[in-house]
Amino acid sequence: MTQTPQFQTGADVRRAARQGELTGQTSGLAAGFVQANLAILPRDLAEEFQQFCRLNSQACPLLDVTQPGSAAPETIAPTADLRTDLPRYRVWRDGELIDEPTDITDYWREDLVSFLIGCSFTFEAALLNAGIPVRHIEQGVNVPMYRTNIDCVPNGSFHGPLVVSMRPLKPADAIAAVQITSKYPTVHGAPIHLGLPDKIGITDILQPDYGDAVEVRDDELPVFWACGVTPQSVIMAAKPPLAITHSPGCMFLTDIRDVDLATA
Amino acid sequence: MTQTPQFQTGADVRRAARQGELTGQTSGLAAGFVQANLAILPRDLAEEFQQFCRLNSQACPLLDVTQPGSAAPETIAPTADLRTDLPRYRVWRDGELIDEPTDITDYWREDLVSFLIGCSFTFEAALLNAGIPVRHIEQGVNVPMYRTNIDCVPNGSFHGPLVVSMRPLKPADAIAAVQITSKYPTVHGAPIHLGLPDKIGITDILQPDYGDAVEVRDDELPVFWACGVTPQSVIMAAKPPLAITHSPGCMFLTDIRDVDLATA
Numbered sequence: 001m002t003q004t005p006q007f008q009t010g011a012d013v014r015r016a017a018r019q020g021e022l023t024g025q026t027s028g029l030a031a032g033f034v035q036a037n038l039a040i041l042p043r044d045l046a047e048e049f050q051q052f053c054r055l056n057s058q059a060c061p062l063l064d065v066t067q068p069g070s071a072a073p074e075t076i077a078p079t080a081d082l083r084t085d086l087p088r089y090r091v092w093r094d095g096e097l098i099d100e101p102t103d104i105t106d107y108w109r110e111d112l113v114s115f116l117i118g119c120s121f122t123f124e125a126a127l128l129n130a131g132i133p134v135r136h137i138e139q140g141v142n143v144p145m146y147r148t149n150i151d152c153v154p155n156g157s158f159h160g161p162l163v164v165s166m167r168p169l170k171p172a173d174a175i176a177a178v179q180i181t182s183k184y185p186t187v188h189g190a191p192i193h194l195g196l197p198d199k200i201g202i203t204d205i206l207q208p209d210y211g212d213a214v215e216v217r218d219d220e221l222p223v224f225w226a227c228g229v230t231p232q233s234v235i236m237a238a239k240p241p242l243a244i245t246h247s248p249g250c251m252f253l254t255d256i257r258d259v260d261l262a263t264a
Numbered sequence: 265m266t267q268t269p270q271f272q273t274g275a276d277v278r279r280a281a282r283q284g285e286l287t288g289q290t291s292g293l294a295a296g297f298v299q300a301n302l303a304i305l306p307r308d309l310a311e312e313f314q315q316f317c318r319l320n321s322q323a324c325p326l327l328d329v330t331q332p333g334s335a336a337p338e339t340i341a342p343t344a345d346l347r348t349d350l351p352r353y354r355v356w357r358d359g360e361l362i363d364e365p366t367d368i369t370d371y372w373r374e375d376l377v378s379f380l381i382g383c384s385f386t387f388e389a390a391l392l393n394a395g396i397p398v399r400h401i402e403q404g405v406n407v408p409m410y411r412t413n414i415d416c417v418p419n420g421s422f423h424g425p426l427v428v429s430m431r432p433l434k435p436a437d438a439i440a441a442v443q444i445t446s447k448y449p450t451v452h453g454a455p456i457h458l459g460l461p462d463k464i465g466i467t468d469i470l471q472p473d474y475g476d477a478v479e480v481r482d483d484e485l486p487v488f489w490a491c492g493v494t495p496q497s498v499i500m501a502a503k504p505p506l507a508i509t510h511s512p513g514c515m516f517l518t519d520i521r522d523v524d525l526a527t528a
Contacts, residue, residue: 171457178442179454190443193435195459195485221459
C-alpha cells in the first residue's frame with residue numbers, strides 16, 4: 001500500500017495510466033479515492049445489462065453509466081477518458097479473451113456503453129480505518145472469492161450465480177463490519193452471509209473459485225459479501241460479440257472520495 | 265401477545281397496576297410503548313451504580329434516573345409513580361430476596377434513587393416488524409440468558425460478568441438483526457457476539473443460566489445481545505442494604521414509543 005507522491009488523486013493515477021507509466025494494479029493508489037470496476041458492452045445489450053445490475057444491486061452497484069460512444073463517466077470523473085485511463089484492459093469476443101491492451105482506442109466504437117461498478121476497496125479502507133484487520137491485505141494476496149448456490153435475478157441474456165468475496169473476522173469484528181459496510185450500499189453494502197459456508201454452496205473454504213485462499217482461524221467466522229466478479233462472470237457467460245473490462249486489479253480511479261459514498 | 269382494549273398506552277398499564285388489576289407480566293401489553301427494567305438503590309450507592317451503567321452502557325442503557333426520593337421518572341413518564349405503577353416488585357436486603365409486593369409504598373424512603381434501564385422488548389418488536397422470527401416468542405418461553413466470561417467494567421461495589429440473551433437466526437437474518445438493533449442503542453443496541461458461543465464462555469447453548477432453552481437449528485447461528493439481567497445480577501452481588509427491582513417480566517411501562525428510541 002505504498003504510495004508515490006504523484007498518485008495523490010484519482011486524476012493522478014488516470015494520467016499515469018494514459019501516459020503508459022502505470023500498467024499494473026491500482027490497489028492502495030490515491031488512497032481515499034473511489035476505485036471502480038469497468039464493463040463495456042455494445043448498445044444493443046446495454047439496456048438489458050443495466051436492468052440486470054438494478055435487479056442485483058448488491059453484486060452490481062452502478063456508480064455511473066455513460067452515453068453510447070462517450071468515454072467520459074459524467075458523474076464520477078467527467079474529465080476522464082475510459083479508453084486510455086485504466087492501466088490495463090481485457091477485450092473479449094464471444095466470451096473469449098482476445099487481448100489485454102493498455103489502451104482500447106483501437107477497439108472503440110460509437111455504440112459502446114460503459115458501466116462503472118462499485119468495488120470493495122472502498123469498504124475495505126473503511127474497515128481498516130475502524131481497526132478491523134483484513135486478512136488478504138495482511139497476507140498481501142487477492143481476496144478469496146466463491147461461486148455460490150444463490151442465483152442472481154436473471155434478465156435476458158444475463159444470468160448466473162452470485163459470486164461472493166470472503167473475509168474472516170472475529171465475531172465482534174464481524175458485527176462491526178456489518179455496521180460499517182451497511183453504510184456503503186454502492187460498494188456492495190452489508191455482507192450477504194456469515195458463518196455456515198455450506199449453506200450457500202461453499203464446500204471448502206480453502207478452495208476459492210477466484211483469488212487466493214486465506215486462513216480462517218478457530219475464533220473467526222467467514223463473512224461473505226456480494227462481489228464485483230459477479231457481473232464479469234455473468235457477461236462472459238452471455239458471450240456478447242464484444243465486451244471490454246478492466247484487467248483484474250487494474251481498476252478505474254474516480255474523482256469521488258470513499259467518504260462521499262457513505263450514507264448517514 | 266393479545267391486548268385488551270384498556271391497555272392501549274403505557275399509562276393504561278400503569279393505571280391497572282396501580283389499581284391492583286394487573287399483577288403479572290407485561291410482555292406484549294400496550295404494544296409500541298417502551299418497557300423498562302427498574303432498579304432502586306439508596307442514594308449513597310446511586311452515584312457509583314450510575315457510573316457503572318455509563319461504563320457498561322450496552323448492558324445497562326439508562327433511559328431515566330430519578331432525583332432522590334422522587335418516584336416520577338421525569339423524562340420517560342413524568343406522571344407515573346414508581347412505587348405503585350409496576351405490577352410486581354422484588355425487595356432485597358443485603359442481596360437476599362425478602363418480599364415480592366405489588367406496591368412498595370411501605371418500603372419507600374426519601375433517599376431512594378430509581379434507575380430505568382432499557383429492555384430488549386423494544387428491539388424484538390422491531391425484529392418482528394422486519395419479518396425476522398424470534399424463537400422464544402414463537403415458542404412462548406422466556407429468552408435464554410447466559411453468564412459470559414466477559415467482565416463488565418467494574419466500578420466500586422459493582423462488578424461481575426456480562427449476561428447475554430440469545431436468539432438463534434439464519435445468517436441473512438442475523439445480518440439484518442445487526443442492522444436493525446444497531447439503531448436502538450438505548451435498548452442494548454447491536455449484538456455483542458454471534459456464532460462460536462465457547463469463545464465467550466458458553467459451553468452448552470442448551471443450558472442457559474437464566475430463562476429457557478430454545479432450539480438452534482443447523483442453518484442458524486446463535487446471536488448474543490447484552491442483557492438487562494446484567495445490572496440486576498451485579499446489584500445482587502454487591503449486597504446493598506436495600507434494593508428494589510421489578511419482578512421478572514413485570515416491567516415499567518413508559519410514555520415513550522419504541523420508534524422514539526430509533527436513531528436515524
